[in-house]
Amino acid sequence: IVPDAKAASAGTDAFLVMVAFGPMFGEGATSYTINTQNGAGGTDAKGKGTVKVDDRGNSGTVNFDGTTADGVQLKGTIECAGVVRA
Numbered sequence: 001i002v003p004d005a006k007a008a009s010a011g012t013d014a015f016l017v018m019v020a021f022g023p024m025f026g027e028g029a030t031s032y033t034i035n036t037q038n039g040a041g042g043t044d045a046k047g048k049g050t051v052k053v054d055d056r057g058n059s060g061t062v063n064f065d066g067t068t069a070d071g072v073q074l075k076g077t078i079e080c081a082g083v084v085r086a
Helices: none
Strands: 016-021 030-035 048-055 060-067 073-080
Antiparallel strands (some): 016 030, 060 073
């Protein structure tokens, strides 16, 4: 989740990313979260990093690079074929 895609076009440290590996439901999955926004969902920020958004209207690319509060580094690129706007 990137609260301000326009600001993120140059890169921002305000974002939430959740990544999970393993079964989608039930036991056995490993998940990681970076939430750099204080007060998001009533919680303190957990982790740090940056995100950059290439907003192309109906599509876009999100690049993130960060570290969880436990020190796990996450780096990735998400290609969005469709974009939902609030």
